[in-house]
Amino acid sequence: MTLTELRYLLALAEEKHFGKAADRCHVSQPTLSVAIRKLEQRLDVQIFERGRSMVMITPIGELLIAQAKKVIEQADRLEMLARNTGDDLSGTLKLGAIYTVAPYLFPQLIPQLRRVVPEMMLEIEENYTARLRERLRNGQIDVAIIALPFTETDVLTKAVYKEDFEVLLPANHELAGQDSVSADQLNDTNLLLLGEGHCFRDQILQACPTIAQATRDPHGKVKTMADGSSLETIRHMVASGLGVTILPRSALIHTPYSKEFLTSRPFVNDPPQRTVAMAWRASFPRPKAIDALETAIKACKL
CATH class of the missing domain: 1.10.10.10 (Winged helix-like DNA-binding domain superfamily/Winged helix DNA-binding domain)
Known part of the structure; x- marks a missing residue:
């Protein structure tokens, strides 16, 4: 053969x-x-x-x-x-990231890696967790950036950062007058969420049971976006006044909108959050590349 x-x-x-x-x-x-x-x-x-x-x-x-x-x-x-000649840091590293991480991590990560290990190029892609799992298992990518929990046979994971979720609001929204917002208050607003398949949506529903319950109400105000929607699409919809949404902190660092259009508020008390991690096959033969990637991610301002 x-x-x-x-x-x-x-x-x-x-x-x-x-x-x-x-x-x-x-x-x-x-x-x-x-x-x-x-x-x-x-x-x-x-x-x-x-x-x-x-x-x-x-x-x-x-x-x-x-x-x-x-x-x-x-x-x-x-x-x-x-x-x-066996140099772990030379050649291409095939890196995949979930849709709700990639747009906010990659613009910082790539310059970091170019400065530290310019000989290691990235071949990058965005995808759903389930698809990245499959592509990692099949060797089509070397490393996946995902949100925990993530378990897969013969795959190692390592947490690289945690981030809180915050509420994104139109600047003139009534909740913008508060210092913080509770999950219960969001049930009475037009809350825009990603569709099924996005682990970020699942994490919101797990952390906020009242929102999860509201999604099952056919007459409720929680709206699931169509397939193919992204956090950026939802951000634009919030800016246009169609509702509010929940974003990870990294998505709020750089925004195309001024404070005239959008503002954000933290959750009351214990905010929902996620842990972002790297995942790679236990047999992957370039441990120094994994170390370099971890160092570069932790140097990003997320």
């Missing part, structure tokens, strides 16, 4: 679709299909169940795919050693 065949195997395992896996590998679908079939014949096992519109991994296939990931990771390590 070849590394190319193993890469085809991993692509199909993730995409669960021959056409999409072939596109990802930049080959024709028949080429990928034949390679997978030959691999199964060579190993004398069925790795995938093939249906009319779906592909499923067999139990033995799960074991083989897990081993293939390790083989590919070690092969990539060999290439890195050849290119960089």
Whole structure:
């Protein structure tokens, strides 16, 4: 078997679709299909169940795919050693971050890393926690920036910072006259929240039970935004006067709006907060790159 065949195997395992896996590998679908079939014949096992519109991994296939990931990771390590003479800080680091962290972390993180380790370039992406988990597991990214809790087999995590949540308001909103705001008060406003799939939304609902209850009221004022919405989209809606929202502190440091349009208030007493962490595979062979990334993140003003 070849590394190319193993890469085809991993692509199909993730995409669960021959056409999409072939596109990802930049080959024709028949080429990928034949390679997978030959691999199964060579190993004398069925790795995938093939249906009319779906592909499923067999139990033995799960074991083989897990081993293939390790083989590919070690092969990539060999290439890195050849290119960089084993220098952990040279070459590209593939970094993913959740949607509610990336826009506020990356503009500070990238300059920090360029100053400290200019030879280490970042290949970055934004995604949902579930998608980053999958891409980390499959070796498509090296490190994920996520919010705790986050558990995954053979993956290490390390907290890098904590941040409180605050309420973002139109400057002329009645709650703007208070020094702080309670979660209960938000139930009587047009509260705008991200849609399902965003861990930030889940953290708000977990920390604020009354808001969670209000989301289940079909006649309530809590509004869930459409898929594809971002914190920045919601910020613009608040600025236009459509309601209020809750943001992490890092999203309030730099804002495109003056105090004439928007203001923020902390929560009363114990504010909801999140812990942002790095996650990486235990087998990832560049520990110094992880250390450099941690140092750079902690140097950011978040």
